[in-house]
Amino acid sequence: xxxxxxxxxxxxxxxxxxxWEPGDAPAIVAAIDGDPEIATxxxxxxxxxxxxxxxxxxxxxxxxxxxxxxxxxAILDAEGTVVGxxxxxxxxxxxxxxxxxxxxxxxxxxxxxxxxxxxxxSRWLFGDVGVAxxxxxxxxxxxxxxxxxxxxxFTREGVLRSSRYNARRGERVDFAMFSLLPGELPD
Numbered sequence: 001x002x003x004x005x006x007x008x009x010x011x012x013x014x015x016x017x018x019x020w021e022p023g024d025a026p027a028i029v030a031a032i033d034g035d036p037e038i039a040t041x042x043x044x045x046x047x048x049x050x051x052x053x054x055x056x057x058x059x060x061x062x063x064x065x066x067x068x069x070x071x072x073x074a075i076l077d078a079e080g081t082v083v084g085x086x087x088x089x090x091x092x093x094x095x096x097x098x099x100x101x102x103x104x105x106x107x108x109x110x111x112x113x114x115x116x117x118x119x120x121x122s123r124w125l126f127g128d129v130g131v132a133x134x135x136x137x138x139x140x141x142x143x144x145x146x147x148x149x150x151x152x153x154f155t156r157e158g159v160l161r162s163s164r165y166n167a168r169r170g171e172r173v174d175f176a177m178f179s180l181l182p183g184e185l186p187d
Contacts, residue, residue, distance in 0.1 A: 003068040003090075006128070009076070010120040015113050017073035017086065017120055020061045024074055025054035027082035031105030038103055041142045043168035061087070071129075075104065075117045083108030086117045088125055088134070096132040098125050102148065109144070115151035119185060122152065126182045137163075137175040146176060153186040154178035 009016040032038050033049040046053050064070030064087075072087035084104035091097060100121060104114045118136075125131045138145035140159060150156070157179055162172040 003065055003071060003129070005065055005071070006124065010073070010124050012116055012120055014078055015083075015116045015120065016076045016080075017117055017124075018076065019065065020058045020072055020074050020085075022055065022058055024082055025051055025058060027074075028054040028057060028085075031082065031084065031107070032103075035106055037106070037109075037144075039168060041139055041145065042103060043166045047168075064089075071121075071125075073117070073121065075102075075108070075113055077108065077111075077113065083113050084117070086114070086121050088121060090129075090131075096130065098129070098131045098134050100125075100134055100136045102145075112151070114145075114148040118148060118152035118154075122180055122185055126185065133179055133181055135177065135179045137177055139166075140174045140176050149176075149178040152180070153184055154180045155184070 005019040009018040029049055029051055032045060038045055039047045061072035064072060070087055070089045072085065074082050075084040075086055077083050084102060086102040088098040088100045102114050102118060122134045125134055136149055136154065137160065138149060155178060157177045160175045160177055163175045164173060166173045
Protein backbone atom coordinates (compact mmCIF):
# COMPACT_ATOMS: atom_id res chain seq x y z
CA UNK A 1 0.00 0.00 0.00
CA UNK A 2 1.42 3.37 -1.00
CA UNK A 3 0.66 6.34 1.21
CA UNK A 4 1.06 9.59 -0.72
CA UNK A 5 2.42 12.64 1.05
CA UNK A 6 0.05 15.60 1.12
CA UNK A 7 0.09 17.68 -2.08
CA UNK A 8 1.19 20.72 -0.10
CA UNK A 9 2.66 21.19 3.37
CA UNK A 10 0.35 20.93 6.35
CA UNK A 11 0.51 24.40 7.91
CA UNK A 12 -1.04 26.65 10.53
CA UNK A 13 0.84 29.91 9.87
CA UNK A 14 3.47 29.22 12.55
CA UNK A 15 4.72 25.77 11.54
CA UNK A 16 4.51 23.66 8.42
CA UNK A 17 5.00 19.93 7.90
CA UNK A 18 6.37 18.46 4.69
CA UNK A 19 7.95 15.17 3.75
CA TRP A 20 11.69 14.94 4.37
CA GLU A 21 13.94 15.60 1.37
CA PRO A 22 17.57 14.56 0.76
CA GLY A 23 18.66 18.22 0.91
CA ASP A 24 17.48 18.35 4.56
CA ALA A 25 20.34 16.13 5.75
CA PRO A 26 22.66 18.97 6.90
CA ALA A 27 19.83 20.57 8.90
CA ILE A 28 19.12 17.23 10.59
CA VAL A 29 22.77 16.89 11.60
CA ALA A 30 22.84 20.47 12.92
CA ALA A 31 19.77 19.78 15.05
CA ILE A 32 20.73 16.37 16.46
CA ASP A 33 24.51 16.10 16.70
CA GLY A 34 25.65 16.61 20.27
CA ASP A 35 22.23 17.66 21.59
CA PRO A 36 22.05 16.29 25.16
CA GLU A 37 18.23 16.35 25.25
CA ILE A 38 17.89 14.24 22.13
CA ALA A 39 20.69 11.93 23.29
CA THR A 40 19.03 11.39 26.68
CA UNK A 41 15.53 10.57 25.49
CA UNK A 42 16.15 9.06 22.04
CA UNK A 43 18.86 6.50 22.68
CA UNK A 44 18.42 4.86 19.26
CA UNK A 45 19.60 8.08 17.60
CA UNK A 46 23.37 7.81 17.07
CA UNK A 47 25.71 10.22 18.85
CA UNK A 48 27.76 11.66 17.33
CA UNK A 49 25.24 12.15 14.53
CA UNK A 50 26.84 12.43 11.10
CA UNK A 51 25.73 13.29 7.57
CA UNK A 52 25.58 9.59 6.63
CA UNK A 53 23.12 9.06 9.54
CA UNK A 54 20.92 11.87 8.25
CA UNK A 55 20.95 10.50 4.70
CA UNK A 56 20.02 7.05 6.06
CA UNK A 57 17.19 8.62 8.08
CA UNK A 58 15.78 10.45 5.05
CA UNK A 59 16.01 7.29 2.91
CA UNK A 60 14.17 5.33 5.62
CA UNK A 61 11.47 8.02 5.70
CA UNK A 62 11.04 7.81 1.92
CA UNK A 63 10.75 4.00 2.13
CA UNK A 64 8.16 4.25 4.91
CA UNK A 65 5.98 6.51 2.74
CA UNK A 66 6.37 4.18 -0.24
CA UNK A 67 5.57 1.08 1.81
CA UNK A 68 2.59 2.74 3.50
CA UNK A 69 3.91 1.97 6.98
CA UNK A 70 4.86 5.47 8.05
CA UNK A 71 4.62 9.17 7.37
CA UNK A 72 7.58 11.31 8.42
CA UNK A 73 7.59 15.08 8.22
CA ALA A 74 10.11 17.85 8.69
CA ILE A 75 8.78 20.54 11.04
CA LEU A 76 9.49 23.96 9.54
CA ASP A 77 9.16 27.34 11.22
CA ALA A 78 7.48 30.32 9.51
CA GLU A 79 10.73 31.13 7.67
CA GLY A 80 10.96 27.59 6.26
CA THR A 81 13.83 26.50 8.52
CA VAL A 82 13.86 22.87 9.68
CA VAL A 83 13.33 22.89 13.46
CA GLY A 84 12.37 19.28 14.10
CA UNK A 85 10.73 16.07 13.02
CA UNK A 86 7.38 14.40 13.53
CA UNK A 87 5.99 11.21 12.13
CA UNK A 88 3.51 8.41 12.42
CA UNK A 89 3.83 4.65 12.08
CA UNK A 90 0.93 2.48 11.03
CA UNK A 91 0.35 -1.07 12.15
CA UNK A 92 -2.60 -3.26 11.30
CA UNK A 93 -4.87 -1.28 8.90
CA UNK A 94 -7.97 -2.92 10.40
CA UNK A 95 -7.13 -1.41 13.79
CA UNK A 96 -6.48 2.03 12.23
CA UNK A 97 -4.05 3.18 14.94
CA UNK A 98 -1.16 5.55 14.30
CA UNK A 99 1.78 5.80 16.73
CA UNK A 100 3.45 9.21 16.62
CA UNK A 101 6.82 10.52 17.68
CA UNK A 102 8.61 13.85 17.47
CA UNK A 103 11.71 15.82 18.34
CA UNK A 104 12.61 19.48 18.12
CA UNK A 105 16.17 20.75 17.93
CA UNK A 106 17.62 23.07 20.55
CA UNK A 107 16.99 26.25 18.51
CA UNK A 108 13.26 25.52 18.17
CA UNK A 109 12.42 24.42 21.70
CA UNK A 110 10.04 26.35 23.93
CA UNK A 111 8.14 27.97 21.05
CA UNK A 112 5.20 25.60 20.80
CA UNK A 113 6.38 24.08 17.50
CA UNK A 114 6.04 20.46 18.62
CA UNK A 115 2.48 20.78 19.98
CA UNK A 116 1.40 22.70 16.85
CA UNK A 117 3.01 20.04 14.66
CA UNK A 118 1.31 17.30 16.66
CA UNK A 119 -2.11 18.92 16.18
CA UNK A 120 -1.48 19.32 12.41
CA UNK A 121 -0.33 15.73 12.05
CA SER A 122 -3.27 14.40 14.10
CA ARG A 123 -5.78 16.40 12.04
CA TRP A 124 -4.28 14.94 8.84
CA LEU A 125 -4.25 11.41 10.27
CA PHE A 126 -7.92 11.58 11.23
CA GLY A 127 -9.12 13.44 8.15
CA ASP A 128 -7.04 12.27 5.20
CA VAL A 129 -5.63 8.95 6.36
CA GLY A 130 -8.71 7.82 8.30
CA VAL A 131 -7.16 6.51 11.50
CA ALA A 132 -9.40 5.89 14.51
CA UNK A 133 -6.76 6.51 17.21
CA UNK A 134 -3.51 8.42 17.46
CA UNK A 135 -1.23 7.42 20.29
CA UNK A 136 2.19 8.31 21.58
CA UNK A 137 4.56 7.19 24.28
CA UNK A 138 7.00 9.39 26.16
CA UNK A 139 9.49 8.65 28.92
CA UNK A 140 7.79 9.66 32.16
CA UNK A 141 10.82 11.83 33.05
CA UNK A 142 10.77 13.70 29.71
CA UNK A 143 8.67 16.59 30.99
CA UNK A 144 8.91 18.60 27.77
CA UNK A 145 7.53 15.75 25.69
CA UNK A 146 4.74 15.11 28.20
CA UNK A 147 3.75 18.79 28.00
CA UNK A 148 3.67 18.64 24.19
CA UNK A 149 1.18 15.77 24.29
CA UNK A 150 -1.01 17.53 26.84
CA UNK A 151 -0.97 20.86 24.97
CA UNK A 152 -1.99 19.04 21.78
CA UNK A 153 -5.06 17.65 23.55
CA PHE A 154 -3.91 14.08 24.15
CA THR A 155 -5.21 12.13 27.15
CA ARG A 156 -2.72 10.40 29.41
CA GLU A 157 -4.00 6.85 29.76
CA GLY A 158 -1.43 5.39 32.10
CA VAL A 159 2.15 4.25 32.47
CA LEU A 160 3.80 1.34 30.72
CA ARG A 161 6.14 0.28 33.51
CA SER A 162 9.67 -0.80 32.59
CA SER A 163 8.56 -0.93 28.96
CA ARG A 164 11.95 -0.62 27.33
CA TYR A 165 15.66 -0.53 27.96
CA ASN A 166 17.45 2.77 27.30
CA ALA A 167 20.96 1.61 26.39
CA ARG A 168 22.47 5.08 26.59
CA ARG A 169 21.26 5.54 30.16
CA GLY A 170 21.80 1.89 31.06
CA GLU A 171 18.38 1.40 32.63
CA ARG A 172 14.83 0.28 31.98
CA VAL A 173 12.39 3.17 31.65
CA ASP A 174 8.69 3.79 32.17
CA PHE A 175 6.66 5.37 29.38
CA ALA A 176 3.46 7.35 29.68
CA MET A 177 0.85 6.32 27.10
CA PHE A 178 -1.22 9.10 25.53
CA SER A 179 -4.05 8.92 23.02
CA LEU A 180 -6.27 11.15 20.94
CA LEU A 181 -9.54 10.11 19.30
CA PRO A 182 -11.51 11.79 16.51
CA GLY A 183 -13.50 14.70 17.89
CA GLU A 184 -11.05 15.35 20.74
CA LEU A 185 -8.64 17.48 18.72
CA PRO A 186 -8.68 21.07 19.98
CA ASP A 187 -9.26 23.82 17.41
